[in-house]
Amino acid sequence: MTTTRLRPSHPSAPGPRPQPRARAVWAVPALLLVAALSLGAAGALLVLAARPHGPAQRTVVITMHHTHFQPAEIRVEPGTTVRFVIRNTDPIDHELIVGDEAVHQRHRVGREERHDGDVPGEVSVPAGTEATTTFRFDEPGRVAYICHLPGHEAYGMVGVVDVR
Numbered sequence: 761m762t763t764t765r766l767r768p769s770h771p772s773a774p775g776p777r778p779q780p781r782a783r784a785v786w787a788v789p790a791l792l793l794v795a796a797l798s799l800g801a802a803g804a805l806l807v808l809a810a811r812p813h814g815p816a817q818r819t820v821v822i823t824m825h826h827t828h829f830q831p832a833e834i835r836v837e838p839g840t841t842v843r844f845v846i847r848n849t850d851p852i853d854h855e856l857i858v859g860d861e862a863v864h865q866r867h868r869v870g871r872e873e874r875h876d877g878d879v880p881g882e883v884s885v886p887a888g889t890e891a892t893t894t895f896r897f898d899e900p901g902r903v904a905y906i907c908h909l910p911g912h913e914a915y916g917m918v919g920v921v922d923v924r
Contacts, residue, residue: 816840822856822905822919824848824885827912829856829905829919838923841896844905848885854912855884858895858905858921867908881905897923 820842823830827850836842846856857867858881875882881895897903900923907917 817843819843819845821845821847824850824854824856824907824917826850827852827854827907827915827917829907829917832919833922834919835922835924836897838898838900839896840923841894842921843892843894844881844883845890845892846883846885847890848887851887853884853886853909854907854917855882855909856891856893856905857882857908858893858903860903864904864906864908867906868913870908897921900924 816837816839818836818840820834822844824846834842844856844858848854855875857863857875863881874884877883877891877893881893883891883893885891903921903923905919905921906913
C-alpha cells in the first residue's frame with residue numbers, strides 16, 4: 761500500500777514547507793506573458809484608432825482656366841465623398857456637372873440656365889468666382905465632370921474621376 765503525504769493546510773502545521781524560489785520560477789514567466797499580452801492589446805488598439813472611421817471625405821480644388829479643368833483627372837476610392845472647390849479664373853462663365861452618362865446626356869439637351877448647388881455635383885461658376893459642391897462616389901469606375909455650356913464640352917472642358 762502506498763501512503764500519500766499531504767501538505768499541511770496551515771503555516772504553523774508540522775511538515776515540509778514549499779520553497780520560495782519555486783514560486784518565483786513560475787511568477788517571472790507569468791508576468792512576462794501578462795506584459796506581452798498587454799502590449800499586444802495596446803498595439804491592436806493603436807492600429808484600430810489610426811484607421812479612418814466611417815466614409816472617407818476629401819476636398820479637391822479644380823481650376824477652370826482657358827476652358828479646361830485642372831486637374832483633368834482625379835482618383836478616389838469607392839465610398840468617398842468629394843467636396844469640390846471650383847475656381848473659375850476665366851473671363852466667361854462655366855459649370856461643373858458630375859455624373860454618369862445619363863446625367864450628362866440630360867444636360868446636353870437640357871435647358872437649365874443655372875445650377876445653384878441644390879443637386880449634388882451640379883453647380884454654375886460665374887467668371888472670376890469660386891463655388892463648391894459635393895458628390896459621393898460609391899461604385900468603382902470612371903465618372904465624368906463636364907461643363908455643358910454651349911461648345912465647352914467640344915472644346916475639351918471634360919474631366920474624369922477614376923473610382924477604384
